[in-house]
Amino acid sequence: GQNIDQPTEMTATEGAIVQINCTYQTSGFNGLFWYQQHAGEAPTFLSYNVLDGLEEKGRFSSFLSRSKGYSYLLLKELQMKDSASYLCAVRVLPLSGGSYIPTFGRGTSLIVHP
Amino acid sequence: DGGITQSPKYLFRKEGQNVTLSCEQNLNHDAMYWYRQDPGQGLRLIYYSQIVNDFQKGDIAEGYSVSREKKESFPLTVTSAQKNPTAFYLCASSAGTGPSGNTIYFGEGSWLTVV
Numbered sequence: 001g002q003n004i005d006q007p008t009e010m011t012a013t014e015g016a017i018v019q020i021n022c023t024y025q026t027s028g029f030n031g032l033f034w035y036q037q038h039a040g041e042a043p044t045f046l047s048y049n050v051l052d053g054l055e056e057k058g059r060f061s062s063f064l065s066r067s068k069g070y071s072y073l074l075l076k077e078l079q080m081k082d083s084a085s086y087l088c089a090v091r092v093l094p095l096s097g098g099s100y101i102p103t104f105g106r107g108t109s110l111i112v113h114p
Numbered sequence: 115d116g117g118i119t120q121s122p123k124y125l126f127r128k129e130g131q132n133v134t135l136s137c138e139q140n141l142n143h144d145a146m147y148w149y150r151q152d153p154g155q156g157l158r159l160i161y162y163s164q165i166v167n168d169f170q171k172g173d174i175a176e177g178y179s180v181s182r183e184k185k186e187s188f189p190l191t192v193t194s195a196q197k198n199p200t201a202f203y204l205c206a207s208s209a210g211t212g213p214s215g216n217t218i219y220f221g222e223g224s225w226l227t228v229v
Contacts, residue, residue, distance in 0.1 A: 004156075033217070042204060042220035043157075087156060089218075099145075099164055099211030101172075102218055106156040 002026045004105035006088050011111045012078055020073045020086050020108045028093030030100050034062050034073045035087040037107065043087055046073070075110075083112045117141070118221035120205050125226050127192065127199065135190045135224045137205035146188035147206040147218065150174060157204065163188055164211050192226060200228050 003025040012018040022032070031050035035043035049055055049064035049071060061074040073086055089102040118139045127133045139146065145164050149157040159172030163182040177196025182188055188207075192199045203224045208216040 040202075040223075042223050045217050045219065048217060089157075099162070099170070100216075101147075101159065101162060101211065103159070104149075104157040106154075 002090065002092055002103045004088055004090055004103060006086075006105045006108045008106070009109045009111070011113065014078055014080060014112055014114050016078050017074065017076050018078060018110065020075070020088075020110065022071045022073075022088035022105060024069050024071075024088075024090045024105075026069075026090050026092045026103070028100075029066065029090065030093060031091040032062075032064055032071050033087075033089040033091065033102060034060075034071075035089065037085045037087055039085075046086075078112050080112050080114070083110060085109050118205055118207055118219060120203075120221035120224050123222065123224060125224060126229050127226060128229060130194045132191055132193050133226065135192070135203055135205070135226070137188045137190065137221060138186055139188075139205075139207045139221075140186060141207055141219065142185075143207035143209055143219075144185070145208045145211045145216070146182070147208075148172075148178070148180065148188070148190045149204045149206065151202045151204060151223075160190065162211075199226055201226060 005023045034046040037043040047062035054063045059076045064071045085107040087107045088105040091100050091102050121136045147162040148160040161180045163169040179191045205221040206218045208218045
């Protein structure tokens with residue numbers, strides 16, 4: 001089966017840097033997504049990594065190591081509005097074949113305080 | 115603007131009733147999905163569809179049904195067989211489900227409460 005692990009909750013200070021880790025054990029891996037979700041709202045796309053390395057996009061960066069089954073989302077210059085849940089999702093091909101379907105972790109609730 | 119529209123935003127269901135959640139997209143995406151989210155939990159896949167007139171069960175399909183008669187539409191029916199339907203339901207779509215990276219985009223979600 002698929003197993004995706006993220007910390008349940010993290011706290012950080014406004015202006016600081018925070019790293020949210022995601023580890024996974026899957027078969028048929030074909031990429032990893034990060035989404036941001038504010039309470040009661042839909043997830044919004046942040047990043048997609050399929051090759052090893054770091055992808056930078058403004059204040060947010062995402063890293064992937066396929067050999068280690070590991071990714072992290074790095075948020076710089078934290079703002080209060082960054083308080084949200086961050087979802088790691090792995091795109092996998094089921095053993096039975098078929099379609100690449102994203103499987104989501106439980107999400108990490110990030111609390112940014114002044 | 116292109117996007118995914120879910121309705122209604124809030125829905126109350128009585129015990130024993132079937133209810134249908136609407137999902138419409140104008141992104142010309144082939145693939146559509148329904149996820150369920152419980153408080154403090156991640157997203158769990160209910161059903162997905164790769165193409166019109168075809169759909170597949172996800173991890174928690176029991177008590178739910180779908181149809182895909184049009185490319186733009188993927189309604190979800192929560193039947194009376196679903197014993198614990200109170201949750202946040204998210205519809206999503208992507209260009210496809212092949213090996214090329216295809217980002218999933220979400221609708222605004224529908225809150226279903228059993229009364």
